[in-house]
Amino acid sequence: MDDKRNIIMAVLLTGIILFGWPVLMETFFPDMVNKNEAVEQADSPGNDQAAAPTDGSAPAVSTTPGSAAIGADAAAGTIRKLSVVLAENPRVAIDTPRLQGSINLQGARFDDLTLTDHTTELAKDSPPVRLFAPSGTKDAYFSRFGWAGDGVAVPDDKTVWTADKAKLTPETPVTLSWANETGQTYAITLSIDENYLITAEQSVTNRGENAIALNPFGILSRVRDLDNVPPGEADSWTIHIGPMGVFDGIANFDTDYEDVDEAGTNGIAADATKGWVGFTDKYWLGALIPVSNAKVEAKFRAGSGDIYQAQIARENAQVIAPGKVLKTTTRLFAGAKETALLDTYKEQYDITLLDRAVDWGWFYWFEKPLFYLLDWLFKFSGNFGVAIILMTFVVRGIMFPIAQKQFASMAQMRAVQPKMKKIQEKYKEDKQKQQQEIMKLYKDEKVNPLAGCLPIFLQIPIFFALYKVLMLSIEMRHQPFTLWIKDLSAPDPLTPVNLFGLIPFDPPSFLAVGILPILMGITMHYQFKLNPQQMDPMQQQIFSIMPWILVFIMAPFAAGLQLYWTVSNVLTIAQQKWLYSRHPQLKEQMAKDAEEKAKKAEEEKAAKTN
Known part of the structure; x- marks a missing residue:
């Protein structure tokens, strides 16, 4: 019954995000909801076409x-x-x-x-x-x-x-x-x-x-x-x-x-x-x-x-x-x-x-150095997409010590998991007491359950800063990467929704999922697969569907952001594999958890058959 409830909640959450996201995008990110062609129309403040009754004097x-x-x-x-x-x-x-x-x-x-x-x-x-x-x-x-x-x-x-x-x-x-x-x-x-x-x-x-x-x-x-603000030019x-x-x-x-x-x-x-x-x-x-x-x-x-x-x-x-x-x-x-x-x-x-005059926003102190780093890498490489990839290596390199601590924390969490299960079984009727005993266990074993979240929180200002740099910096406007990516400050224009342009159909911005966001979702899915499974089935299901939700969320954003996230996922996967070699107990526990999960699934299947 709990599993069905969790599945229903996960499906509802997915629907809310998918159908509510376009509304949020139009409200908070109006500059992102337009496709490449629409953005280009806004770039000339004075042309000879259309009409508005005014003299301007x-x-x-x-x-x-x-x-x-x-x-x-x-x-x-x-x-x-x-x-x-x-x-x-x-x-x-x-x-x-x-x-x-x-x-x-x-x-x-x-x-x-x-x-x-x-x-x-x-x-x-x-x-x-x-x-x-x-x-x-x-x-x-x-x-x-x-x-x-x-x-x-x-x-x-x-x-x-x-x-x-x-x-x-x-x-x-x-x-x-x-x-x-x-x-x-x-x-x-x-x-x-x-x-x-x-x-x-x-x-x-x-x-x-x-x-x-x-x-x-x-x-x-x-x-x-x-009443007629050009696309991409809304406050x-x-x-x-x-x-x-x-x-x-x-x-x-x-x-x-x-x-x-x-x-x-x-x-x-x-x-x-x-x-x-x-x-x-x-x-x-x-x-x-x-x-x-x-x-x-x-x-x-x-x-x-x-x-x-x-x-x-x-x-x-x-x-x-x-x-x-x-x-x-x-x-x-x-x-x-x-x-x-x-x-x-x-x-x-x-x-x-x-x-x-450039609205850097909350992370001004961080965004300008990030811009100058990106600009230097661009001048060094001659290609802005390559500069984003190089910057991703720099960011992941700086965060590598934190990632090591994250994996060490995950290994500790896995080590105390048997004791935690005993506490959950013992106090399953008293949730308050259960939480108290779990917190005491964390303290006694010197485990920080939030340590694994630190890299994610650190990524937030980096992601937002990169978003501002890509969207506001004139230096990034109309910068190509390779093949079909002609403007890294605009969304990925190639989408399988219309068979990559073969069908004369322009899908809505939140459905125009390009190749880069799809690659981002695939790499994130594989990255999550390498993570230890969550003890809460609901959390595990959310983590399972999150990459595919993010595919739609990220589709209207700049291709440069999608490129950064995709490369970051690839580097994280390589990093995880290396760190697993340094923490074999974590890999062994993952294999054990997967075996137990498969065994439980077979037992449930057999029970339904009988």
Whole structure:
């Protein structure tokens, strides 16, 4: 009767996991539930297709001196083709080794940026990822710098600036200038490095007769349709995507687009002495960074047409006397969240916690060293899959002493098993007394029943850290392994469910079980077979079905994780066989247990036959 009950409970547990797991995946790991092709569609924030009624503009409004309010409203418009919009206004070309695009002289906007090192899809002829796109196009996303003030004419988003050069390169800065009719000349001197950092020096020369008060600002404005978030780009508890800032030396991952909507016209504001503000995507970042840790007011605001704006302004308007010049410098990061580059910028320009733009999460202290180890192994081997295999050897090597203690503990547990069975028989009617006597036995024999679980617990932060590294690090994106594995940051695409693509059928993500998760399940099953059998039949049955449950659980995860787990299982099997040779009593006890189990099964079969 007990055996039947245990089997029923095991089956129910399996069903709950298999059918409940897709719901949990969509809730907590939305970035994992999509197949390779779906993930690729999310990699280009600005393309020419589809439509969402928005203009994307965010004009500055004149304010009283000392105020830092900047408008975020925009008129709805018709989505137009990118090439048409780019041809409407005069532009200054941007030409660097890693960024291509242009600056719109109307409004002095950075609204045309593509990342030449990163393509939208795996194919070599795939177009580069577009980060910034102008107003009036799908997924409009841009940055601009300006001034707010009362009683003085300031340039706005309609102002057409004059450029002193036709092209912005790392060797040739560009100065944009505009003058009003009352004697004020505004200038923005732009410089760019060979990666993703743009420096904007805003200056105002007051040649008028009276003092003026101005507040320089910088904004990032983007369209984000929360009802149609691309696959792999959803905010979740494991990966923060959306508004982000570092305020007074603390990284804020708590604000999302819905929070900005709920805040209304006032937005969400924070005073920041050390920090920056912007929008973080899975792989890309747009951020406004005050220089020299200047104290600013940062704010997130929502406008009409799914527009969201991040902005920084000085805390107070500054008075410019006649004949004087006011200068303010702000940096704009616009590019890929490459870990080493973020670390370099952080140290070189004293940018507080810029490396936290990558949402490393709870195990930050462990994940970054793991990333650098993996990155070094990748550079050493030239293949990221090989790097994962080499890292698995490193991890298993470090954990080898713990595995030895685990097996020693298992041997001790087997040695006291006869005494434990006697206690269970003696106190089978008194469970509390039985537990007390078993605990006393553990103490007398110096046995730690939890020692065998230690390696499993240690694997949890390693697995989670590797998950974060694979899913968040742009360095791992589109990295191939071998044969059919073209992207180790995406799920294994080859599944027998549709006969490896021969049947025109796309199975749901939790059923699209690839070859790697199947190999992972087989190796784990064999690994569990080498373990001593559990004394509790229910536990033994759970361990028997667990590998096959994990096959379905792991199917939507990155192929790199599946590769790591499979190789780890193989190494564990080899490790177990070697350790069994060092603990023959454990192997003998396993053989004895198997013999007793087979004998008991034959007796039960014979009893049923009779």
